[in-house]
Amino acid sequence: MIICRSKADMRATVRDWKRSGQSVSLVPTMGYLHEGHLSLVRMALKRSDRVVTSIFVNPTQFGPSEDLDTYPRNEERDLALLTSENVDAVFVPDVNEMYGAGGDTFVEVPGLSGILQGALRPGHFRGVSTVVSKLFNIVAPDIAVFGEKDYQQLTLIRQMVRDLDMPIDVVGHPTVREPDGLAMSSRNVRLNARHRQEALALSNSLDLAEGLAKSAPDIAVLEKTIRQELSKAPSAEIRSVDIRDAETLAELEGRVDRPAVVLLAVRFDTVLLIDQRVVAPD
Ligand SMILES: Nc1ncnc2c1ncn2[C@@H]1O[C@H](COP(=O)(O)OP(=O)(O)OP(=O)(O)O)[C@@H](O)[C@H]1O
Numbered sequence: 001m002i003i004c005r006s007k008a009d010m011r012a013t014v015r016d017w018k019r020s021g022q023s024v025s026l027v028p029t030m031g032y033l034h035e036g037h038l039s040l041v042r043m044a045l046k047r048s049d050r051v052v053t054s055i056f057v058n059p060t061q062f063g064p065s066e067d068l069d070t071y072p073r074n075e076e077r078d079l080a081l082l083t084s085e086n087v088d089a090v091f092v093p094d095v096n097e098m099y100g101a102g103g104d105t106f107v108e109v110p111g112l113s114g115i116l117q118g119a120l121r122p123g124h125f126r127g128v129s130t131v132v133s134k135l136f137n138i139v140a141p142d143i144a145v146f147g148e149k150d151y152q153q154l155t156l157i158r159q160m161v162r163d164l165d166m167p168i169d170v171v172g173h174p175t176v177r178e179p180d181g182l183a184m185s186s187r188n189v190r191l192n193a194r195h196r197q198e199a200l201a202l203s204n205s206l207d208l209a210e211g212l213a214k215s216a217p218d219i220a221v222l223e224k225t226i227r228q229e230l231s232k233a234p235s236a237e238i239r240s241v242d243i244r245d246a247e248t249l250a251e252l253e254g255r256v257d258r259p260a261v262v263l264l265a266v267r268f269d270t271v272l273l274i275d276q277r278v279v280a281p282d
C-alpha cells in the first residue's frame with residue numbers, strides 16, 4: 001500500500017494510474033477504522049481498479065466546544081487494517097499539509113448545511129463540504145463512497161457534486177451495525193459500559209419506527225413513539241428526532257406518504273451518537 005503524506009505524492013500516484021486507464025475510488029474517513037469503514041472500502045474495491053482511503057481528522061468541521069482533541073486516533077492500526085484489505089493507497093496529510101498555505105475560501109451547500117445536524121453543529125457542514133472538495137480535487141476519483149449513517153452528509157455531498165458539476169459518482173453504503181444493533185462509530189469506544197448498553201435505544205426506536213411507518217404512518221405518532229423508546233435510556237440526552245423526505249430532507253407534514261428518513265442524534269455524556277433509518281408506508 002502506498003502511503004501519501006503530501007498532496008503532491010497523492011496526485012502523482014493517481015496520475016500514474018489514470019495514465020494507464022485505471023478507475024479510482026476514494027473512501028474519505030477520519031480514521032480509527034472499524035468494520036463500517038472497511039465495508040465502504042470493500043464496496044470501493046469492487047467498483048474500481050484502484051482504491052484510495054483518506055484519513056484526516058478535519059479541524060474545520062469541529063466546533064470550539066466539540067471533541068477534536070479527544071477524537072480517537074490510531075494511525076498504525078488503521079494502516080495495518082487497510083493493508084490487509086488490499087487498499088492501493090492511503091492519503092494521510094497533517095493539518096499543515098491540508099490547510100497550511102490556505103486562505104479563507106470555503107465551499108458551502110447553504111440549504112442543507114444549516115438544518116438538522118447543521119443547526120446543532122454550526123459550521124460543521126461547511127467544514128465537511130470544504131474538506132471533501134479539497135479531497136476530490138487532490139485525488140480526482142471517479143467514485144467516492146460515503147456511509148448512510150451520516151445521512152445528511154451523504155445528501156449534502158450529492159447536492160454539492162451536482163451543483164458544482166464534479167465528475168464523481170457518489171455512492172452510499174448502508175449502515176453497518178454491531179451484532180446487537182448499535183451503529184458502528186469511532187466514537188463508540190468513548191461510551192462507558194452503562195451508556196453502551198443504553199445506546200441500544202437508538203436502533204430499537206428505529207426498528208419501532210420502521211414497523212409503525214407501515215401500519216400507522218402518522219408523523220406525530222412516529223415521533224412520540226421514538227421519543228418514548230429513547231427515554232427508556234435514563235442517561236440519553238435526546239438532541240433531535242426528525243422525520244424527513246428521504247431524498248431532499250424537506251419537512252414532511254401529517255403522514256409518511258413517500259420514503260422518509262428518521263434521523264436521530266442522542267448524547268450520552270460527551271458522546272454524540274447519530275443513527276438513521278429509511279422508512280416507507282406499505
Ligand atoms: N457504521 C457505519 N456504517 C457505514 N458507514 C459508516 C459507519 N460509520 C461510519 N461510516 C462512514 O465512514 C465514513 C467515515 O466516517 P468517520 O470516519 O467519521 O467514522 P465514524 O465512525 O462515523 O466516526 P464518528 O465517531 O465521527 O461518527 C463516512 O462516510 C461515514 O458515514
Ligand SMILES: CC(C)(CO)[C@@H](O)C(=O)[O-]
Pocket residue numbers: 028029030056058061128131132150153
Ligand atoms: C467525510 C469526512 C471524512 C470529511 O472530513 C467526515 O465527515 C467523515 O468521516 O464522515
Ligand code: BAL
Pocket residue numbers: 030061150
Ligand atoms: N462522520 C461524521 C464526522 C463528524 O462527526 O465530524
